Every structure is written in C-alpha cells, then in structure tokens.
Amino acid sequence: MLDRLTLSAESNFVVIIVETYTFNAKLMNLFEDRLTLAWHSDSKLIKYKKQENQLVLMFDKKSENIQEEVYQQLLSMDIAHYEIYIGISEMVNQELDFPKAFDQAEDALALGKQLFSKHGKYVYSYPDMGIYRTFSMLQKEGSLDYYINPKLKKIWNTDEANKDQLIQTLQVFLDEKQRYKNTAAKLHIHWKTVKNRITKITKMTGIQLNRPEEALDIHLSLKLLTFTSEQNI
Known part of the structure; x- marks a missing residue:
C-alpha cells in the first residue's frame, strides 16, 4: 500500500x-x-x-x-x-x-x-x-445496552418526574471528580441541592461512588447512555 x-x-x-x-x-x-x-x-x-x-x-x-x-x-x-x-x-x-x-x-x-x-x-x-471510539467499535458488534450498568437503569426506569435531572447531575458530578461545589457551579444550583440529589440517587440505585471501580463503571455507562441517546434523536 x-x-x-x-x-x-x-x-x-x-x-x-x-x-x-x-x-x-x-x-x-x-x-x-x-x-x-x-x-x-x-x-x-x-x-x-x-x-x-x-x-x-x-x-x-x-x-x-x-x-x-x-x-x-x-x-x-x-x-x-x-x-x-x-x-x-x-x-x-x-x-x-x-x-x-x-x-x-x-x-x-x-x-x-x-x-x-x-x-x-x-x-x-x-x-x-476518547471513549466514544470504543463505543463505536462495540456498536458494530451488537447492542450497546448490555454494557450499561444495571444500577444506572434503575433511575430511568423509575416514575420520578425529575429522572433526567438526576442523570444529568450524576453525569456532571462524576465529570467534576465528585466535587459538589464544582458540580453546582456547572449546573447553576446550590451545592446542597447537588448533595441531596446524589444522596437520592445512591439510595435509589445502590450505587457506591466511594468505590473507584464502580464510580468508573457508572461514569462510562453515563457516557454510553449519552452516546445511544444522541443516536435516537
């Protein structure tokens, strides 16, 4: 060649x-x-x-x-x-x-x-x-839903009216390395509101963000969720 x-x-x-x-x-x-x-x-x-x-x-x-x-x-x-x-x-x-x-x-x-x-x-x-390269390659092999952490699915399977808000908060919270004030600044809300939402998420799903491997898994799952959602627009 x-x-x-x-x-x-x-x-x-x-x-x-x-x-x-x-x-x-x-x-x-x-x-x-x-x-x-x-x-x-x-x-x-x-x-x-x-x-x-x-x-x-x-x-x-x-x-x-x-x-x-x-x-x-x-x-x-x-x-x-x-x-x-x-x-x-x-x-x-x-x-x-x-x-x-x-x-x-x-x-x-x-x-x-x-x-x-x-x-x-x-x-x-x-x-x-970045990670979207991997998502694209995985998608060519089949459905991506398999790779999304089941705990995360509990949020959008609930009847909570603000579930999109909860998912967004969790996404930004992990993007900001679990810093409440940084997350609050990005979302234009009080840091205590962020803390209340994260507490609600962890109780609802059983997600343990203090475990590095699980936090990484959830973070990747959120990015995968964004990737698949954009394709359905």
Whole structure:
C-alpha cells in the first residue's frame, strides 16, 4: 500500500475528510487550496478524491496540532452560510495503511457530527473522540445496552418526574471528580441541592461512588447512555 502511494517508511500522514451538507465544488476547492497553500513548506498532498459531498485528502505532514491548524483554515474562510464538517485520522506511518486511516477519519466525522456539532464544533480528530471510539467499535458488534450498568437503569426506569435531572447531575458530578461545589457551579444550583440529589440517587440505585471501580463503571455507562441517546434523536 505504501509503495502504491509513494510513501517512504519514514512518512507520517493524515487523512482528512471534508463534508458539506450539500455538494459545493467551489467551497471544496477553496478549502483544499487553503490547506495546500498553508502547508506547502512542510507537507505534500499525496492523494485526494472528490465524491458527491465529500472531499478526501491525504497529507504527508508531521504536526502535533493538525486539528487546530485545520480549524484556523476554516476560520479564514467565509463558511457562515454552509454546513461543513471535518474528520481527521491520527498521525500514521507504515504501520497503518490508508484504508484504516480513512476509516478513522470517517468515524471521527460521524461521531463528531453526532455528539458535538450542536455545540458549535465542526472539526473532529479521531484521537480526541476518547471513549466514544470504543463505543463505536462495540456498536458494530451488537447492542450497546448490555454494557450499561444495571444500577444506572434503575433511575430511568423509575416514575420520578425529575429522572433526567438526576442523570444529568450524576453525569456532571462524576465529570467534576465528585466535587459538589464544582458540580453546582456547572449546573447553576446550590451545592446542597447537588448533595441531596446524589444522596437520592445512591439510595435509589445502590450505587457506591466511594468505590473507584464502580464510580468508573457508572461514569462510562453515563457516557454510553449519552452516546445511544444522541443516536435516537
């Protein structure tokens, strides 16, 4: 594969997929030209192809901050009237061939659009997808419900009117490393309200957050719940 792409054993490259809501050849060409011009001194466009509403680029480039560089190129373009999303593979070499790097960029694009586009993020790097990379791979093997801690399911199976609120509080509480005041600041509520909600959750479910392994399991289950919920929207 490397020989066909004229890559040396020392080459480092990234695959970048640019996608627009509807095909816009002018916008695609502009973005390609901007990246090629910006990186002309230290990179080489090895391969690209255009298909429907996607532009696939492969750059021989060594950089630790590809995502930020691509984002800066987006800012320099007039894209206010277009929906544009970008998936970026990890930096790879002879140990990872083009098809696998392409899959990474494609997965980053799909996961990013699903989880982060509504928060105003449009450039997605595969390494930055974190635990969601694992969720995506597990999903390809079957249902993800199996991996959600049964104790957590007790919250949304209850008739509690504020169960969504309880789940959100637990999620933020674990994100904030079980700090009541930090959680309260994020949720714009009093820290004692956070404490009351967490106490209610632990009594309702039997979750023991003082056990590191169980806290981690619940935290991952909450992220998995977010992942599956976003897919059903």
